[in-house]
Amino acid sequence: MTTTQQSEKPLRADAERNRQRVLAAAREVFARRGLEAGLDEIARHAGVGTGTVYRRFPDKTALVTALFEERLDQVVATVKEAIAHPDPWEGLCAALESLIAMQIEDRGLKDVIFGAVGDHETFRERRAELLPLVQQGVCRAIEAGVLRPDFALTDFAPLQVMLTQVASFTEAADPQAWRRYLRIVLDGLCTRRDGPTPLGHPALDLAQLEDACGRHLPHC
Amino acid sequence: MTTTQQSEKPLRADAERNRQRVLAAAREVFARRGLEAGLDEIARHAGVGTGTVYRRFPDKTALVTALFEERLDQVVATVKEAIAHPDPWEGLCAALESLIAMQIEDRGLKDVIFGAVGDHETFRERRAELLPLVQQGVCRAIEAGVLRPDFALTDFAPLQVMLTQVASFTEAADPQAWRRYLRIVLDGLCTRRDGPTPLGHPALDLAQLEDACGRHLPHC
DNA sequence: TCTTAAGCGGAAGGACTCTCTCCGGATGGA
C-alpha cells in the first residue's frame, strides 16, 4: 500500500498491525505537538516499543515522510478548491482560512509546509505547487479590485505564520479565537471598507488572556 | 547602584568590573536570543567563567530580574508616552508599534512581558500597569470612531504575539519587514477605509521568502 | 612588601532531552 512496502514481500500479520498502529499514533502525536515530538512518545502512544518504530521506519524522517506525503496532496487539493470559488475575495479568504485551519489541526503539517524536512524531494515539489495556486488567487482578487493591489504573493506565508502563532497562543483559552484575528487581518487586506466586518468570534476575557500568557512560554 | 548591592560592602574593583561585563553581555545575548539563552553563552560573551556569573547572581532568574526591572519601567513609560499622542488613532498605532519594536529589538524583553518569569512580583506589577494604559488608548480611539468598536482590550496581546512572530520569521531576510504586516493589521483595525493605506515597506521577494522559511524551523 | 580575603576560570556533576541500536525472548505461519 504505502510507499515503503511497494514490492517487498508482505509483513507478518502482527508486524503490519503494529506498523499501522505506529502510523496512527504518529499522526495523532505529530498533530498535537508538531514534529518536535519524540519517537518515544509515539511508540508509547502506539503501545509498542521504540525498537518497533525503528524497525519499520529507518529514522524519524522516514516516518514523517510516510505520513505527510499524501497529506500534502490533500492540502494542495483543498487550496485549489478554495481558490476556485466563483467570488475572488471569498476564494482567497477560504484559501487562507483553510490553510490555517489545517495547520492548526495538525502542527506537524505546519512544520512540513514550512520546510522542517527541507531537503526532501516530494515535500519540496508539493510546496512548489502551492505557490502558483495562491498566485492565481491573488492576481484574480487584485484584478477584481477586492484585494489591496499592494498585496504580494510573498505575503501569504507570513500571514500564515502570524495566524498559526496567534492560534497556538490562544488555543488553550479558546480553540477558535484565531478566527477573530483572521477576520481582522482580512479586513486589512481588502481594498476598502465602509465599516468593520463582523469578527464572528468573541474576544478573550481577562482570565483567558492571563491563561494564554501563562502557557505561552516555559516558565523560568 | 543596583538592587542586589544596595547596602552591602562594595565589591572589589575587578569583581565590580566583571559584574558589569556580565550584565552587558546578558543584555546583548538575551536581546538576541531571548531568555532561552544559556548562562554559559553569556559568560563566554562576557569573557568570564560561568562561576563568575553565579557568584554575582545566585541563579538565572536573579540575573534576568536585575536586567529587566528597569527595562520594564522604560516599556511602561514608552507606551504611556505613545498613548498620550493628541490623535487617538496615532496614539494607539504608536503604542502597538513601539511595543512590538521593543520586543523585536530585545527578545528577552518579549519573554519577560509575556510572563516567562511568571512568579516574580515586580514583573507582575509592571505588566499590570500596562493594561489600564492600553485600555485608555483603546477606549479613546473607539469613542473617537477611529478604532473598530468590536476591538477589545484583550486583543492587544494576541496582536503582539502575531507581529513579533512574523518579525522573527522575516527578520533574517529583511529586519524591517514586520512593519508591512503591522500596517496590514492596522488597516484591519480602523473603522473604515476608502482604500489601502501605504504599507511603507516592500514585500519580500521569492528568494527572501525561501530564506525565511529555511531558517524558521530546525531542520530534521 | 606581605598577607589574605575575595575573586577567578572552567571542569565536572546532575538532570534532563532525543535519536537510534541491540539483544534475549516471544510468536506467526508453513
Next chain:
DNA sequence: TCCATCCGGAGAGAGTCCTTCCGCTTAAGA
C-alpha cells in the same frame, strides 16, 4: 513443530542547560 521474523524496552551516545566546586590568582589594606 520449528525458525525466520518480530517484539519490548534497556541503554548507548550525543546533546542540552543549570549549578557547584576547587585550586589558583589577585586586589588592596597594613
